[in-house]
Amino acid sequence: MSETEFSAAPPLPDTGLDEDDRLKPEFVRAVLDLVEAGDEAGAREKVEPLHPADIADLIEIVPAEQRRALASAIAELIDGDVFAEMNDWVRDELIDALTATQVADLTADLDTDDAVAIIEDMDEDEQRAVLRALDPDDRAAIEEALSYPEESAGRLMQRELIAVPEHWSVGDVLDYLRADDQLTTDFWEIFVVDPAHHPIGTCNLSWILRTPRSVAIADVMKREQTLIPVDMDQEEVALRFQKYALISAAVIDGSGRLVGMITVDDIVHIIQEEAGEDALLLSGAGDGDINEPVRDTYYARVRWLIANLFTALVAATIITQFQDTLAQMIVLAALMPIVAGVGGNAGTQTLAVTVRALATNQLTPANTLWAVRRELAIAILNGATVAIVIGIAVGLFFANPLLGVVIGSAMLGNIVIAGLAGVLVPLTLERCNADPAISSSIFVTMVTDSMGFLVFLGLATVSGLVG
Structure with a gap:
């Protein structure tokens, strides 16, 4: 490419983020100006390219008195993924303005752990209303999660995982993954279980893809695994992930049955939360959240x-x-x-x-x-x-x-x-x-x-x- 051709290339679109992936003040001001002018369509168009985490940041950093107006203007863009990324205090403030059906719709498409994070801080009456609005399977999974202690593996885990019997072949596993469109789409390893649904090993997706179909899954799985008791404190869970360099881990109940899994993306949040919590406790600064009342x-x-x-x-x-x-x-x-x-x-x-x-x-x-x-x-x-x-x-x-x-x-x-x-x-x-x-x-x-x-x-x- 010549120098002329290079200089004529169109500039990269403005994402609204600076070099540190923070929202630019002028971007935030432009969105608020559109909201104040009643141009909700313009505000949505400007915000739509943002990642859900950045939309959550946008809602958090605007002044509290303008937050609900902004949320109302871009309501179509505020889905469960945005709520899952949002600061607890801000999320609670916005959820208070929603009906039980709207909250149920937000959580329906989320993994169990993210849905629980949204529902667990609600009042009991509001929780019951939201749970009634969910379909039976989702309601049962979330009710079970809420029965575990706060900040435990049971609250942190997600039920959406892939578990297969030990007598299957690699070909059986591949056919199962391709045929069932109801399976979760976000996973890194497959859990192998015995007839009592006890986890006996794991198998990385890369191993499955590179192994002939006729090979038994029990012959390629890794039998050594880190099992997380359902009542283990989340700080201890994070330490295990750090110590053993885990990407995901099986969660078991008191009888040793596989009931869920925890993934490293959740652990990143826990590590940050626990580290900040200890520092704040030492100083007596409370939650240390600028959105706290x-x-x-x-x-x-x-x-x-x-x-x-x-x-x-x-x-x-x-x-x-x-x-x-x-x-x-x-x-x-x-x-x-x-x-x-x-x-x-x-x-x-x-x-x-x-x-x-x-x-x-x-x-x-x-x-x-x-x-x-x-x-x-x-x-x-x-x-x-x-x-x-x-x-x-x-x-x-x-x-x-x-x-x-x-x-x-x-x-x-x-x-x-x-x-x-x-x-x-x-x-x-x-x-x-x-x-x-x-x-x-x-x-x-x-x-x-x-x-x-x-x-x-x-x-x-x-x-x-x-x-």
């Missing part, structure tokens, strides 16, 4: 702040025990926050690593003692380094070597205490069957602040620095 966010955060207020009162109580020391050397009051602050940061570092290690099963009862020793060694090294730096700096700045020794010793002690607290607090909560991500930071903060003040002011008192 202000009242719910307020309730979630204010409880955390009040809890922190009480931990701060503990530290303040310790300070009052050293009023005479502070009165004799006021510079100690200026240096106290340094000891507590650096200790708090050290504790937070250890806490974050420990909570993550517990969540990913890197830290187990088998290596707990080793982990504690490791964090203690790191705390001693960090504490000694910071203590030397702060001790020399304070000693020179205030022309008081003893003050430098006191603050350096206090810094070393508090960082070591912080390191131990950062690993022992979440381990203790884990042993007590409490989520270490929820309340660990409160206890660690209380320990680092209180012990920082106690060690620093205590050393200043007994060292002869004041008096």
